[in-house]
Amino acid sequence: MAMLIESLEIQNFRLFRHVKLNKLSPMMVVVGGNGTGKSTLFDVFNFLKDALTQNVATAVHRRGGFKELVSRGERGPITLTVKFRESGGRLATYVLKIANENGKPVVEREILKFRRGNLGKPWHFIDFSRGQGTAITNEVAYGVEGAIEERKEYVLDDPSILAIKGLGQFREFRIVADFRSLIENWYISDFHxxxxxxxxxxxxxxxxxxxxxxxxxxxxxxxxxxxxxxxxxxxxxxxxxxxxxxxxxxxxxxxxxxxxxxxxxxxxxxxxxxxxxxxxxxxxxxxxxxxxxxxxxLAIEEPENQLYPDLMIELLEEFRSYSDRGGQVFISTHSPDLVNACKPDEVFWLVKENGFTDIRRASDDPLLNSLFEQGDLLGALWKQGLFTGAHPR
Structure with a gap:
């Protein structure tokens, strides 16, 4: 199942009290000063993968516990919403809400829904809360004109286990299993x-x-x-x-x-x-x-480390070629040389204000777009301070 992340919404996850990234391109490059949350943004992917391959409680405890993971001053829930677009046009939305219940992290709500086209009614293939919920049992009928979803209730062994993990082991839940496999095969580099x-x-x-x-x-x-x-x-x-x-x-x-x-x-x-x-x-x-x-x-933090600056443009072209073959690429960087090889819709920067981080996109900035169209390179514009709020104060 070839799917690209189309949007990502993060609520109450450390520095990200509420941010949303829309219309993501196959390659995304993130810049920002130290402490603005580049590693935290990439940890969202790692967290989802850990929560799936292990369970939510383990993923939370590995990050210091719920109180350390939830945004300062917030009680939760921690909410991650990821929208994927299949090559065939179907839109999938995965929502995961995590709460702290009696000192233990639990899945407050987990939904996986698909819809065909922009106006089609979504089918909730799973809809679970605290270890119990419903799942569609007639997946093969999805997309058939006039088909009505059939549902059955299920109970998981633990309220911190994801339903896409529990049900994704069975053949009758092919779409759930495909989605589970998609996240399991994410590559988040920790290269040493x-x-x-x-x-x-x-x-x-x-x-x-x-x-x-x-x-x-x-x-x-x-x-x-x-x-x-x-x-x-x-x-x-x-x-x-x-x-x-x-x-x-x-x-x-x-x-x-x-x-x-x-x-x-x-x-x-x-x-x-x-x-x-x-x-x-x-x-x-x-x-x-x-x-x-x-x-x-494919998520890579600071690929420029130990590499000669003149190699950055060629390396970025290799990443772009990789994304063209079907693997979505997320990169964080401190290298203007690497950003020089990017297009405005590929570049995001982080801005920290009042203790929380916001995310901005170069293609949403009229001045950056105009200067890029006139031949200026984005890395040079970043060094000149035109990425408002991106530089440490």
């Missing part, structure tokens, strides 16, 4: 260069882990099963990292894999622990971006 350097147990891995510790296994998998994609990675590395002519994931005698980088100036290759941070990071990003099966959502 130190973990990408050591040798690793031999074997294959189809996708890069969030921490990047299996990059050698993924490189080996691509080399063996997707040689055309691996060749593209090598060509991109040659263009972006001076001297690199080849990269291989080499099995060792003790049954491990090491990454080896060949520099054209030297006879013997360098193993990963001896090459620069930027080289390792660029290779890991390319392995991720040339994945034959893009993640439905």
């Amino acid at each position: 260069i130190a973990e990408a350097r050591p040798s690793i147990d031999a074997g294959e891995a189809e996708h890069l882990s969030s921490r990047g510790d299996n990059v050698a296994q993924v490189a080996y998998y691509l080399y063996e099963h997707h040689p055309a994609q691996f060749t593209k990675i090598l060509e991109a590395m040659k263009a972006r990292v001076p001297g690199v002519t080849d990269v291989e994931a080499k099995p060792t005698e003790d049954g491990r894999l090491v990454l080896r980088f060949q520099d054209g100036s030297f006879k013997d290759p360098f193993i990963a622990r001896y090459v620069s941070d930027g080289t390792i990071k660029m290779f890991a990003y390319l392995v991720m971006l040339f994945d034959p099966k893009p993640f439905p959502l």
Whole structure:
């Protein structure tokens, strides 16, 4: 099920007392000063994924408990509303409300509804509160002219378990299961260069882990099963990292894999622990971006770290190409060079006022739009202070 996030509404989640992002493009780049909430915005995706793969109580406790997660001065509920648009045109809305009940986080309300077209009446495929609710049992009839939804009541084992997790395990709830799979396959990067350097147990891995510790296994998998994609990675590395002519994931005698980088100036290759941070990071990003099966959502914080500024425009084009293949991309950055490669509808900035954060979009600002159309680059306009409220005071 190919779906893109069309809008995101956040209420009472830390710095975001109430913000809404509408008409999101396939690629979104967020800028803002330290402490304005860039990491918090990205944690919304991580929170939803944690709540699904574990449960709401665990996701809340991992963030210090309900009192630390809810916006200051607010009692809740914490509400996240995500609207997705299928390639076929159907609009899906997922609403999750989390309350604090007797000191324990519970799902106050969870709704997954679909509608066809802008005027069609939505079908609530699930509608749950505190571990019990109803679900549609005749999914196959959805979209059929004159069809009426049929519902049945269900009870979950725990009021902090999401219904999309509980019911998404069963075949009769195909749409719920597809939606569950969509969120489970979000990729929120927590890349650590130190973990990408050591040798690793031999074997294959189809996708890069969030921490990047299996990059050698993924490189080996691509080399063996997707040689055309691996060749593209090598060509991109040659263009972006001076001297690199080849990269291989080499099995060792003790049954491990090491990454080896060949520099054209030297006879013997360098193993990963001896090459620069930027080289390792660029290779890991390319392995991720040339994945034959893009993640439905890719969230990356500050990809510019350890990379040469002149590479930012090319790297952003790789992210944009990834989004064109079906994986929606969210990026936070402090790099004007990266923002220089963006369009107004792709750039958002965070403004913190009176302890809470608001989100603004470059395409909504008439002056920025006019200057961009005249040839100015958005990163340069940001440095000039024209992103009102984006600079620390």
